[in-house]
Amino acid sequence: MDAGSLSSVSASKNKSRCPLQEQYLQKRNSRDNLDRFIPNRSAMDMDYAHYMLTEGRKGKENPAVDSPSREAYRKQLAETFNMNRSRILAFKNKPPTSVEGIPNDFSSSVHQQAKTAKPRRYIPQTSERTLDAPDLVDDYYLNLLDWGSSNVLSIALGSTVYLWDASDGATSELVTVDEEHGPVTSVKWAPDGRHIALGLNNSDVQLWDTTANRLLRTMRGGHRSRVGALDWNNHLLTTGGMDGQIRNNDVRVRSPIVDTYQGHNQEVCGLKWSASGQQLASGGNDNLLHIWDRSMASSNTSTEWLHRLEDHTAAVKALAWCPFQGNLLASGGGGGDRSIKFWNTHTGACLNSIDTGSQVCALLWNKNERELLSSHGFTKNQLTLWKYPSMVKTAELTGHTSRVLFMAQSPDGCTVASAAGDETLRFWNVFGTPEVAKPAPKANTEPFAHLNRIR
8 A cells, every 4th residue: 555545444354464564534524413213324433442342461460351440430530520629519600809900120021031031932733744653562571662763763563663754755674583483572772773673472582684674683581571672881781671681692602691680570661871871770560660770780680770679560561861960860650640759869859749540551751842742641642742741731632542652762762653453553742853053253362342443
């Protein structure tokens, strides 16, 4: 199917859909909605209905038939009808507040501040582009999307990994793994933007050279079950598995495992190295967040974490180190927690906690402004942009019809890609264009040039 044709969004037509082809929306005839007795199927969320009727995947963050929860539905219903009001009717209005005169000096200072205030950035409320992503595994614990430094986006769809070049929109297939090894459970670009690591359902980890389209090596024996989390620290590839183990692998040597961190007793679903490469944050299905320090590893197997943080009450997958403050970490909790927490990783102190109202799936910092972007599940399936540190909502981006499981950021930090259980990949121009630094004025080399000359 070429890019100019209309791509089907229905999950029942996956076989006829080409991966990573752009969708073009057409307006429906308004007469389609005139029948008052027969339900209009085009207006129904069939993917969500199918999800509600079928059994979810393993883990409390992939709920079965009785979730997405009745409690959340009741809460939303109560908010809609404002049932929590203690007073229904008001018989008289409050008296108007007296208006005092505004001093002239105050108004002039406000006017001057308004002139110098930075203009508010425009944030598009709709996605810039939407691509089909058929067979995307709807599993909270996996990490199936990443954007490399060479401006190529990788996404795992079932047992196949596709590469999408953001510079020209070209799509290529990297590999389709065998059925006994797949599906692919995690993808992560190396810092060079050329090599990529793949975690598999059978516990193997593959390392590929994407330029030569060649498998360099397969690392086996590090884990006993699927590898759902990956991150790089220079030449070290860190892997997290369903077995609760975290391994540091030096990909340059024959026996790659150099460190093992033991602290989680359930699946590791989040891994992030700090920019300095000194601290590792790990989150798991056991509701735990660990901070590991490389200098504290006294042997190949270490249980000496720097901090063991137990404040979350659900799985911790979303992790993001702050780009402008090296010891600041943001973490997000699953459906039973729904909070974003901020940590000082030097002291282990929780600096702030915000209830988002829904499952937190992923977090990304704006590299150019003090902002944080979060993606969510039930009930809104939205992306939310927060101003830091006030945590005031700047924007809510909607369009996905299922939980937004994965996010990735372009190398320039401006564009965000999101992939959801609705089997679409959307691109958002949410972080704007970085300001170009103005050149510094040239220094006048002539001494006393600012003084009047005497002839």
